[in-house]
Amino acid sequence: MGSRASTLLREEEIEEIKKETGFSHSQITRLYSRFTSLDKGENGTLSREDFQRIPELAINPLGDRIINAFFPEGEDQVNFRGFMRTLAHFRPIEDNEKNKNAAPSEPLNSRTNKLLFAFRLYDLDRDDKISRDELLQVLRMMVGVNISDEQLGSIADRTIQEADTNGDNSISFNEFMKVLEKVDVEQKMSIRFLH
Numbered sequence: 520m521g522s523r524a525s526t527l528l529r530e531e532e533i534e535e536i537k538k539e540t541g542f543s544h545s546q547i548t549r550l551y552s553r554f555t556s557l558d559k560g561e562n563g564t565l566s567r568e569d570f571q572r573i574p575e576l577a578i579n580p581l582g583d584r585i586i587n588a589f590f591p592e593g594e595d596q597v598n599f600r601g602f603m604r605t606l607a608h609f610r611p612i613e614d615n616e617k618n619k620n621a622a623p624s625e626p627l628n629s630r631t632n633k634l635l636f637a638f639r640l641y642d643l644d645r646d647d648k649i650s651r652d653e654l655l656q657v658l659r660m661m662v663g664v665n666i667s668d669e670q671l672g673s674i675a676d677r678t679i680q681e682a683d684t685n686g687d688n689s690i691s692f693n694e695f696m697k698v699l700e701k702v703d704v705e706q707k708m709s710i711r712f713l714h
């Protein structure tokens with residue numbers, strides 16, 4: 520095996536990823552070459568620093584949170600399989616997938632899984648609730664410095680008040696879904712991947 524072997528994706532691996540993520544063969548090979556070009560250590564995994572070289576993430580106020588979502592808890596490397604699994608949340612829902620009841624499990628790009636992904640960007644301590652503090656942190660990242668702590672605090676309070684139906688002063692995933700019921704999440708959380 521030469522050193523180039525590590526840069527090739529096996530055909531059966533492509534098939535497995537296809538099944539798991541719904542990406543097409545050509546999307547997978549294209550994303551694989553993107554993956555390997557980001558992999559500066561050339562060890563088949565990406566670190567947080569590798570992700571920070573993606574310009575779209577570097578300028579996104581939630582970039583660090585999104586990068587974090589690629590990493591399984593307690594790990595600081597992600598392999599191609601894990602990379603694709605996370606990206607799959609951003610895959611648009613195709614027309615022919617909308618009424619598919621035969622799927623063995625819910626696809627990664629379903630509305631619920633997209634929402635769960637967004638929810639986890641807020642829920643830093645992963646206790647399945649968004650606390651006032653966690654909401655404040657995200658608000659601060661998104662609005663920058665042009666708004667006072669007091670104003671941000673009252674936005675956070677109002678948001679929680681509106682969402683919190685069981686009165687525990689935090690937002691559960693169910694409450695989160697209710698708030699976003701009328702929002703076109705499928706559209707907002709989709710990236711057009713070229714075919």
Ligand SMILES: [Ca+2]
Pocket residue numbers: 641642643644645646647648649650653
């Ligand atoms: Ca939390």
Ligand SMILES: [Ca+2]
Pocket residue numbers: 682683684685686687688689690691694
């Ligand atoms: Ca609640």
